[in-house]
Amino acid sequence: MASSPSSSAPFPDEPGSQHEHGSDLVHLSELLKRPVADRHGESLGRLSDVIARLRGHDYPLVSGLVVAVGGREVFVPVDQVRSFDADPLVLASARVNLRQFERRDGEVLLRSDVLGHRLIDVANARLVRASDVELRRENGRWLCHAIDTHRNRRFFGLFGARVEEHPNQDWRAFEPLIGHARSAALRGAVARVRGLKPAQIADLIEEASNEEGAELLHRVHQDPELEADVFEELDDDLQSRLLGARTNAEIADVLTRMRADDAADAIGELPQSRRQPILDLLPAGVRTKVITLMGFNPTSAGGLMGVEFVTVPADGTAATGLDAVRGATGLQPEALTSVYLVSRKGRLKGVIRLATLVQAEPAAPLRGLADTDPIRVHPDADITDVALLMADYNLLTLPVVDDHGRPLGVVTVDDVLEATLPEDWWRREPAPPHDIVGATNAADDDEGPDADTRATGAGGRTP
Template sequence: MVDPGGRSLGRLSDVIVRLRGADYPVVTGLVVGVGGRELFVPVEQVAALDAEGLVALETARLDLRPFGRREGEVLLRADVLGHRLIDVGEARLVRAQDVELAERDDGQWLLSGVDTHRPHRLLGIFGDRSTEHACRDWKVFEPLIGHSRSALVRRPTARIRRLRPAEIADLLEDASRDEEREILGDVRQDPELEADVFEELEEDRASRLLNARTDEEIAAVLARMRADDAADAIDDLRQGRRRTVLDLLPAGQRAKVLTLMGFNPASAGGLMGMDFLALPPDTTVSEAEAAVRRANRLQPEALTSVYTGDEDGRLLGWVRLVTILQSDPGLRLAEVSEADPVRVGPDTDLVDVALLMTDYNLITLPVVDDEGVLLGVITVDDVLEATLPEDWRRREVAPPPDAHRTAEAGGITDSAEAGSVTGTAAEAGGARGPEAREEPSP
């Protein structure tokens, strides 16, 4: 770092950016080492910043108070370079090896891109690299910074919530404890998504995460989960907590969970979900369509079929949803449904369930008691999950052939005329100071 006359003043330690929700982070200043002290230099005082690592200041006057990070500030070397980020486009954890800063026409510097390729040699921030890689758009990534006050700023617009629950569960399986805590902090902003993620987690991981929470927090998650997954989760809780958590569940969910806990997990009763749509046989096709539209809280997979039953809940018939959509709206369900449907009892084992669903090309299979009362429905995804070998569950699946066409989010509209400046991660950590910093004096 040099003054207007070219004389050396100190050495660059870090670059500070401020998070701005879904927009690109903006550079607000630098952390510089001067005489063994870490000082803050506002970006307005920087006359030039180039790819060779030279920082030229407009004035030699410096604020000599120690640097301290403010809320929402991110230090590129300390927090990003060498740390892991979530690649939202590919739903995986990657490590940031390099960052790219772009200068807009108005002179404002933005954090525009990240390079996740490991360079052949590490020379330090703004140093030359032996191999160049194209940086990808910053908006494709979600940083895992570990700074709690910065995390709070990011959470309202966290990109991780674009991912599917199964993808987030995979991230958690690969995350460290600190990364896991930050990912879950973002996911908890959407309680429905959080419940879906817990449904997808491996049992040991879900059990550990739930047991770390209070009884009230566990019940809040289980209340939004499918009853069969909630029953499995309660079984995995410590013995002394099960009854308390059950008592905290809403009455309807508690009744479903207690019913399911009475069955062998590997039986039809243990596999079934208790969300299904059963209507009287004289219901018209148009009324059935309306009932499906209203059933927005039921598991979508269970709505691929509609069942008919009598006043006592005994199963009479079933009809595929596609048949309903293709039938005359004035017809009754009794006229379009199949009588004497394939069904099983709650004690039927997994192998028989799988054979029946395969033989009859079923997406759902009803479960009835000795009186023929419909207890629940097994969906094909439940059977696949139960039959898939344990060592295949977290196998990395090849991406689809058109994955390369997926557009990355966002784009810099005011591109830099003078190019961009990049830096590689060379040293662990970075400048740290007091939690609060006063405004620099004039």
Template structure:
């Protein structure tokens, strides 16, 4: 028969010896992290005579019932001092926020479930549903406890005391950049610092995450870095997003960051900074897949396959250009796949592509995309030379009203792709350690 207790109900319970004498009261439980295994209870913190003392787990005969029974009433009265890597369930987890990996949100742990297994008592579940008695005070949902596997969460986020023994949050690196950006925008300073430390291990992912951040959050996180560190992130961002990021920096920091960028990225960023940020020129991507009229369909497809440095959202079409880069036509990749591989491009392209000038308002670009069912629109100068391409994701980002962004997000569908493989559920046959 499974033996389960809940931390909220254990706290302040009396600790009694075999003779029934009250020794003290439970103040906290100490656990040892074990990687992918459930944390194991290694001791208790008891309040005895006005001080907190340590009791090893082996001294506990029973955690169930209205009293916690000890093997012996003898207690070492030296003041409890936390050791490196120890986690205190009440002080460090209960009431603190954890990351729900499947739903990609920060939630609070309102109770902790422990189960007795052959190795001892271990943490198996968290309850993140606010108790009914707190609804009126704190707002939000409440109701019956919602016990979920400990392994569904990244607990101890922002908890520096245990960072060394926990290691990096490997599962966070598998989340989408937009999801990580959402977490950062919701996190406090300590939490966001630790999330960023994990993301920083993958520079490309770090740049993608900063691209997804709202401008105020992006600026808040960038301002805490040196100019060289900002440049390292911006160097890997898309040029249009990099230009926006630099424009948001305080005036005194813009030029030092620009000077620290690689020459190629600096040139692109300076080009885009010359346009109104809300115009087609300010939003366009400068890298475009072009071909000349003498090229054939097969060559264009091969070029698309090899264009690994181009922004994927911009790689929906191939643009036919003349000797002076004048825009002569466009063909989508789908149309290329369906065309005769030996056919010349000039025979299969649309000779009158929809286009926009660099000063075109983003709202007008959005209307063009809607009217012609486009994912991208080329941007051309007065001589019809192609300057870049504006993508639908950038247009949506610019035209979605600000109050829409603050709406409560729609419920996420069931999602298990990023979940760990936790083994048997907490109340099934215990795993071997």
């Protein structure tokens, strides 16, 4: 069996490269371990894997087979297979390149990387397991077209055994967690997981294995702001473990982008020996906020509050208040539901709901729009008291003031929910939004495949 240069193999989509491929649809499970023979029928080995090349948002292109020949695995271009229906699989050539197969960047090994492994069901933000892959021939090229995420079960009845039938799902509905380091950059560049909400990504990471979680974080890492939002949503123990595996500089980089109250909680979960070095690496303004928050009991209003909120002079107008809101571009949306009036000495004089401010005439005095005797608490107030106050008075935010009545921070309703929900509630599987599938399908219909991400496939394995 002589070795032929793989560069001489024709491209799968070039004229003259087509052979008798048989049917236009085949399942991976039907191919694996099937015998492989040369064109004369002489046995070469068995099919070990199928190689597909990633192409952005488009279907991966099947580029070749991995065939176990003797004690090694070798590459066979897919266009050399006469038919996927035959058993054994018969090649169009009498020779194959016996050089040991090596996977390249952007390649997926369908058995090793996908079959039996978990994938991200993007539309439903959950992890599922692939039980089979459907290969389909289109325009003379084999594509990874669909994935079966159901475990095939065999039923027995009056008419004998039958296999449970269910529709396969479009490959593009999933993101495989491949784990191939050299291909990570290519996969991360088109990672649709970054379009999910931070809480959804955090749920995926919490459900994932260590290796799967590492790959998810790698994809998120390319968007530092999203990465910080995801860390805010992680379970405290997992957040601490994942941060603890990073260098002090890397931790500080994530914490700088987190809300100060969440960053303070995260530092508090780290080993004592690492806290001060990490604090020293934070920007001065962030460090001051974090140190202030770390001084409060975590089960108190001071431990719950965020320190970013909008204040305006009490003698201003509605236009003044709206200008302040427009300028607060770095604040979380929940911190902008109310604007706080302060005196010249910084004491809290009133609270105005943002809706009231928007509906008012620009020249209207703020004092006439505000609640001049707002509900407020001391930083030592207990979480339960804070929750009761916010429920009794229908508050979205609750200002926290010092002994002199100066605002220190704001507790938001989501902070209270997070602190008071029973621990076992956090372990419940969240119900998916009722319109998530419809919204995704509508987007697909409107936009279609991204033409910029399409690529033509290449046969052979030339460098």
